[in-house]
Amino acid sequence: MSEYLLEARDLHITYGPKHAVRGVNLGVRPGETLGVVGESGSGKSSLGRALVGLERWSSGSVRYDGRDLSPKLKLPRAVRLDLQMVFQDPASALNPRRRLGRAVAEAAAARTGTLPGRHELVALFAHVGLNDSFLDRYPGQASGGQLQRVVLARALAVRPRVLVADEPVSALDVSVQAQVLNLLCDLREELDLSIVFVSHDIAVVRHMADRIAVMYQGQVVESGDAERIVADPGHDYTRSLLDAVPDPDAVRPRALTS
Template sequence: MSVLSFRDVSVCYGSHTVLKGVSLDIAQGEIVGLVGESGSGKSTLARAAVGLAPLTGGRILLDDRPVPTRGRERPVQMVFQDPYSSLDPRMTVGESIAEAMRERLGKQARRAEIARLLALVHLDAARADDRPGRLSGGQRQRVALARALAARPEVILADEITSALDVSVQGAVLNLVREMRRELDLSLLFISHNLAVVRYVADRVAVMYDGEIVEHGPTTQVLGSPQHEYTRHLLTAVPGAAHRASAGNRHDVLSPTPKEHT
């Protein structure tokens, strides 16, 4: 069973400490939500896991081994917030996905694998020949997910992947995230400032404030009976969220349309 572990992770930029001894585990097949306001350190934690932020202290491990951040085999993949900047506008969808593949396949096998990955994110195989400029924001984010899957990861770090999308499209992408976990047994760290979104997809929630995790536990517990003042502060920004969480109904926050192709 693959477990991504952050062990006392610290990140400093000069005299500014962004992360302060953060510890968190994401088990195989689990979605862990990481919530907090802008500047709390959420994205830095994910960037550290893929080698984009230098560790000042601590370790990041996959099955008790250091996470590889170089070379073609990278078992931890990150999907970024902005679907409009995450893909090279000069490359076709197929070329972007193929670039992330571990193996160098022949032309026919490569097209078949690209078609399979696009099908996983509910896009037609014909989209492989399009450039990002012809896609909507929701379609681009689906391509970014397909590109991450092309590397055959064990863990995906999803950094605010719905925040730049329309509400109707958000629901479709969230349904896709849940489907990916179910069908591929993937582990996901789902980063968001939106508690309603996290509540819909996450098994557990970690609340980050000023570079530290101040509360952590099952989603219904943390959002239904928050123990930390900062968690309660976040919940007050979501109208009716505390009442819904205490009712234990995860599906009344969002009602996405299944398999939306937007």
């Protein structure tokens, strides 16, 4: 039996003649954070979307909790709820005409079948560091960092087991980035979440992840313990990512500082 809760096995994703993901093998264990790092075009976002059933794959397999998922994006309802994704731009993930509380309530109802009461929503928002005034706001009445917290609350409302976060802080300024990263660290510990953290920034990934997989031109060129990868990279591409970081400690989540 596999040690991984969610994994890709020899995964290939193509868009016409373009081969976006080439034979990727990786997985995330229960309660672990796996960092997937690479530049734009490396295939990391396509991989992340495939892991939660939002992207078709050409060959290979995605397995969740010991069973193969369908490449035709027809996942069982329970599996869809267990695998949640947080995108780079929170504003585009929210309906601008729907109050934030309603957006989270509808997500919670997908798991339970009934809309939660206001007190339950207040608790959900408090869990991500937002007060009850945000329940009645529209997306245009909140900052980028606040909206990313709402998106996290919406994902957590369905009680997932795995969270795939695709560049969740790249559109935020440095101080807000640290707040959101701290929140993700705290939530992982409190809820025993498995997280696949997708980013172009190896400095951020270093401090978020237990293990790192480095992607280049659709392939995983190096993977292993996060600190080992950073301290002793074995691939030229990994070294180039590290050389491009002006200050490795510029964004360092509180929860993972020594």
